[in-house]
Amino acid sequence: MSAAAAAELAARQAYGRLVAILAARTRDVAAAEDALSEAFHAALRRWPETGMPENPVAWLLTAARRQHGHAHRHIQVRAAAEPTLRLLLEEAPETADIPDRRLQLLMVCAHPAIALEAQAPLMLQTVLGLDAARIAACFLTSPAAMSQRLVRAKARIRDAGIGFELPGAAELPARLDSVMNAIYAAFGTGWADLLADGAGGTGLVEEAIWLARLLVALLPGAPEPKGLLALMLYAAARRGARRDAAGRFVPLSAQDPQAWSRAFIAEAEALLRDAARAALPGRFQIEAAIQSVHVEARITGADRAAALLALYDLLARLSPTAGVLVARAAAIADAGHAQAALRELDGLAGELAGYQPWWATRAHVLGLLGEAEAAREARRRAAGLAEDPAVRAWLLGAQDHAGPRNQA
Amino acid sequence: MQYALIFAEPATEFQKRNDPAAAPAYWGAWTGYIGAMRAAGVMTGGHGLEPPILATTLRLRDGQRHVQDGPYADSKEQLGGFVAIEVPDLDTALEWASRSPAAAVGSVEIRPILLAPADA
Structure with a gap:
C-alpha cells in the first residue's frame, strides 16, 4: 500500500x-x-x-x-x-x-424518518467521508442535486431530533435491516454501473463492501451482516469472469472458476460458516448460501439443483420479491420440473411482463421443454428489456437450450 | 426536544364518542393513554377536539372574509386532538405516538415544536 x-x-x-x-x-x-x-x-x-x-x-x-x-x-x-x-x-x-459510535451513526443514517434514497449517500458521506461530487457520480445524479439531498437529510437529523442512541431491542432488528438494505442498495447501484460500462465502474461496489465489513466488525455477534458481506464478496469474486476477452457476457454456467477471486470466495465461505453458527437464517445468509452452492457446483461439477431449490423455497418464504420468485422458478426447472416452473412463471405473468429476468427465465424453461420457437420469442423480449449491451448480445446469440441463469 | 403529537382519526372513530356501545372503550383507551403520558412526566400540554362537523374555517382574501362550514381540508382522517411532549429524541416521540389509540386506526403526525429563539 x-x-x-x-x-x-x-x-x-x-x-x-x-x-x-x-x-x-x-x-x-x-x-x-x-x-x-x-x-x-x-x-x-x-x-x-x-x-x-x-x-x-x-x-x-x-x-x-x-x-x-x-x-x-x-x-x-x-x-x-x-x-x-x-x-x-x-x-x-x-x-x-x-x-466507536459508528453503529449509532449508521442507524441514524438508515432511520425511517430519512428518505430512502438519501440513506446510502448519507452513510457514504458521514461514515466514510466521501464528498458529495463523488457520491453523485456513484448514484448518477448531479453534484448539486446530491449536495442538496445530503444537506436536507442532515438538517432533518438535527431538526427532527433523530437520536444517536441505539434503538431498543424491539426496534433494533428493523433498523439493522434498514442499514443492510441501504448498503446492499448501494452495492446494487455500483454493480449496475459495472455492468453498464464493463470497466472499473464508479467504485461504489468497493465502498459498499467497506461499509458491510464495518457493520460486521461493529456487530460481531449478528449473523445477517456476515451474510450480507458474504453475498457481496461472492458477486465481487466473479466480477472478472463475467466477460470474455472480447467483452462478451459469460453466464455463470460457462465461467472459468480459475478466473474467480479465491481470496474473496474463501472469505465469503468463512463468513457464511460463522454466521450459520447462530442458527438465525435471514435473507442475506440464504442468498449467500445460494451463491456458495453455485460456486461449489461449478468447481466440483456436482449436481446441486435440489439443494438450490430448497434454498430458493426458503428465500421465497422470507423475501418474496420479483427477483427471488423468478430465480426460484429457474431453480424448479433446473431441478427437473420444467413444466412446474412454467406454471410458476405464468402465475407471475401479470406483474412481471416488463421484467427482463422473467422473460429470460421463461426462454430458458421453454427451451428445456423443447418449445424452440416460443423460447426464441421470449429471448427476444428479454433482449429488448436488457440494459446491459453484453447481456443483450448474449441473449440474442444464445442457443435454445442455454440458460439465462445467474447473470451476475 | 419538544414535539406535538397530532392525532388524526377517521369518521368511524369520531362516531364512537357518542355511541353507547363503543364510547366506553373509546374514551377508556384515550384516558389510559393520556394518563400514561402524564405519569411518565412527558406531557406538557394538549387538548382533544370536538369533531370536524363543528369546525369553522376562515380565510381572508383581498380583504374579504370567507367563512366556511367545516375543516380546512376535506380528508378521510381529521384532526381529533393534539398533545405536546418533552422527550429526548424522535424515537422516543415515535414510541409515544405508536401507543396512541389513533395510531392503529388513523395516523399520528409528529412535529418538533417551534421554539422562540430565547427558548431554544
Whole structure:
C-alpha cells in the first residue's frame, strides 16, 4: 500500500468515528463535518510525507484543536461549527481513547424518518467521508442535486431530533435491516454501473463492501451482516469472469472458476460458516448460501439443483420479491420440473411482463421443454428489456437450450 | 426536544364518542393513554377536539372574509386532538405516538415544536 493510500485508510477509519462522537451530542452532522474538515485535509496532505502518526485519531483531534484556535482569529469558519469545536475540546480526552459510535451513526443514517434514497449517500458521506461530487457520480445524479439531498437529510437529523442512541431491542432488528438494505442498495447501484460500462465502474461496489465489513466488525455477534458481506464478496469474486476477452457476457454456467477471486470466495465461505453458527437464517445468509452452492457446483461439477431449490423455497418464504420468485422458478426447472416452473412463471405473468429476468427465465424453461420457437420469442423480449449491451448480445446469440441463469 | 403529537382519526372513530356501545372503550383507551403520558412526566400540554362537523374555517382574501362550514381540508382522517411532549429524541416521540389509540386506526403526525429563539 502506498503512503497516500495508507493515509487515506487511516483518515477514513478516524473520520466516521469522530463524526459519530461529535454529532451524537448535538445531532448536527454538518457542523461536525465542518469542524473536522480542515484537520482531515491537513492529514491527507501531511501523512503521506511524514508517515502515519501512531494514533491517527489523536493526531486529528490535535489538528482540529489547533483549527479551533484559528477559528477565533478567522471568523470565516461557519458559526454553526463553533459549538461543535468547543464540544471537541470538552469531549475528547488527550489520549483520544474514544469509543466507536459508528453503529449509532449508521442507524441514524438508515432511520425511517430519512428518505430512502438519501440513506446510502448519507452513510457514504458521514461514515466514510466521501464528498458529495463523488457520491453523485456513484448514484448518477448531479453534484448539486446530491449536495442538496445530503444537506436536507442532515438538517432533518438535527431538526427532527433523530437520536444517536441505539434503538431498543424491539426496534433494533428493523433498523439493522434498514442499514443492510441501504448498503446492499448501494452495492446494487455500483454493480449496475459495472455492468453498464464493463470497466472499473464508479467504485461504489468497493465502498459498499467497506461499509458491510464495518457493520460486521461493529456487530460481531449478528449473523445477517456476515451474510450480507458474504453475498457481496461472492458477486465481487466473479466480477472478472463475467466477460470474455472480447467483452462478451459469460453466464455463470460457462465461467472459468480459475478466473474467480479465491481470496474473496474463501472469505465469503468463512463468513457464511460463522454466521450459520447462530442458527438465525435471514435473507442475506440464504442468498449467500445460494451463491456458495453455485460456486461449489461449478468447481466440483456436482449436481446441486435440489439443494438450490430448497434454498430458493426458503428465500421465497422470507423475501418474496420479483427477483427471488423468478430465480426460484429457474431453480424448479433446473431441478427437473420444467413444466412446474412454467406454471410458476405464468402465475407471475401479470406483474412481471416488463421484467427482463422473467422473460429470460421463461426462454430458458421453454427451451428445456423443447418449445424452440416460443423460447426464441421470449429471448427476444428479454433482449429488448436488457440494459446491459453484453447481456443483450448474449441473449440474442444464445442457443435454445442455454440458460439465462445467474447473470451476475 | 419538544414535539406535538397530532392525532388524526377517521369518521368511524369520531362516531364512537357518542355511541353507547363503543364510547366506553373509546374514551377508556384515550384516558389510559393520556394518563400514561402524564405519569411518565412527558406531557406538557394538549387538548382533544370536538369533531370536524363543528369546525369553522376562515380565510381572508383581498380583504374579504370567507367563512366556511367545516375543516380546512376535506380528508378521510381529521384532526381529533393534539398533545405536546418533552422527550429526548424522535424515537422516543415515535414510541409515544405508536401507543396512541389513533395510531392503529388513523395516523399520528409528529412535529418538533417551534421554539422562540430565547427558548431554544
